[in-house]
Amino acid sequence: MCHACDKKPVYKLISGESLCKSCFLDYFEKKVRKTLRVYKLVDKEDSIAVAVSGGKDSLTVLDLLHSIYKENKKIKIQGLLIDEGIDGYRDQCLESTKKFCEERNISLTVVSYEEAFGFKLDNVVEGRKPCSVCGVLRRNLLNSHARKLGVKKLATGHNLDDEAQTILMNQFRRNVEASARLGPITASEAHEGFVPRIKPLYFLSEKEIMTYAFLKGIVREFNECPYNKESYRNQIREMLNQFEELYPGTKHSIVSSFLEILPALKVKEKKEGTVIQKCLQCGEPCSQEICQTCVVLNEIKSSQHSL
Numbered sequence: 001m002c003h004a005c006d007k008k009p010v011y012k013l014i015s016g017e018s019l020c021k022s023c024f025l026d027y028f029e030k031k032v033r034k035t036l037r038v039y040k041l042v043d044k045e046d047s048i049a050v051a052v053s054g055g056k057d058s059l060t061v062l063d064l065l066h067s068i069y070k071e072n073k074k075i076k077i078q079g080l081l082i083d084e085g086i087d088g089y090r091d092q093c094l095e096s097t098k099k100f101c102e103e104r105n106i107s108l109t110v111v112s113y114e115e116a117f118g119f120k121l122d123n124v125v126e127g128r129k130p131c132s133v134c135g136v137l138r139r140n141l142l143n144s145h146a147r148k149l150g151v152k153k154l155a156t157g158h159n160l161d162d163e164a165q166t167i168l169m170n171q172f173r174r175n176v177e178a179s180a181r182l183g184p185i186t187a188s189e190a191h192e193g194f195v196p197r198i199k200p201l202y203f204l205s206e207k208e209i210m211t212y213a214f215l216k217g218i219v220r221e222f223n224e225c226p227y228n229k230e231s232y233r234n235q236i237r238e239m240l241n242q243f244e245e246l247y248p249g250t251k252h253s254i255v256s257s258f259l260e261i262l263p264a265l266k267v268k269e270k271k272e273g274t275v276i277q278k279c280l281q282c283g284e285p286c287s288q289e290i291c292q293t294c295v296v297l298n299e300i301k302s303s304q305h306s307l
């Protein structure tokens with residue numbers, strides 16, 4: 001029976017308590033509102049672009065932020081979708097996202113790799129790690145287009161699982177600098193060219209989001225990028241899932257203990273971290289003379305010329 005009422009349970013929390021549909025939806029939404037409030041993710045007159053991929057996480061964020069703030073005329077929510085050019089995956093997500101936004105009257109901006117860089121991801125992955133190329137280019141387009149849209153923040157669908165994976169990945173690769181930029185809200189003071197990022201689903205697990213998205217009818221089917229299996233992140237993900245199965249609460253412990261040391265990491269990076277400057281080639285903010293996007297694009301261009 002549901003822990004809070006007498007109805008049939010649909011979800012069992014890590015604490016062992018079971019919740020019925022309406023108590024689970026309530027639990028989920030309260031957790032998002034608490035994250036927004038405690039970490040001050042949204043200011044009184046914010047305009048926010050939600051980075052949507054068409055998956056359960058980002059559509060859940062868009063749906064929630066839209067419904068929480070729709071009566072508030074001072075806060076504006078819109079969608080921003082990057083079309084990498086992944087046949088059979090992104091094209092499907094694009095259609096469902098367009099429909100989703102039309103139904104709710106949310107404005108959606110779509111930017112493709114093809115129009116921005118002149119190629120589809122599918123056409124440049126041979127001999128390269130798809131996610132390494134994709135991640136760099138995607139981050140660049142999200143930031144530059146959020147800036148063009150004039151929004152104050154970029155909201156993403158990052159959840160507890162994503163954050164736990166990233167913390168471990170940075171740890172395994174000894175990348176303290178990248179860890180200092182994690183947390184429910186990213187540093188806005190790093191450089192004026194960076195649009196601050198917020199993660200309203202920070203304390204919710206992938207499983208909880210999947211349940212919520214299905215119960216609310218936000219998504220009807222699960223779509224996965226065909227390149228996901230090849231990624232380093234996916235290996236960490238599988239390892240973490242095994243640990244969570246054996247020791248429930250592992251992911252939560254990783255993120256909570258990380259949040260305890262995050263303020264110290266931020267102080268350290270402010271003192272010793274690399275200075276953010278403008279890329280000599282494209283002018284985007286970066287920590288080296290040439291940004292990662294230009295490095296990736298230069299390599300792709302030179303390999304195309306040598307063919």
Ligand code: SF4
Nearest residue numbers: 130131134225227228
């Ligand atoms: S799984 Fe990799 S290739 Fe696919 S969208 Fe994500 S980063 Fe891009």
Ligand SMILES: [Zn+2]
Nearest residue numbers: 002005020023
């Ligand atoms: Zn109940």
Ligand SMILES: [Zn+2]
Nearest residue numbers: 279282291294
């Ligand atoms: Zn550049």
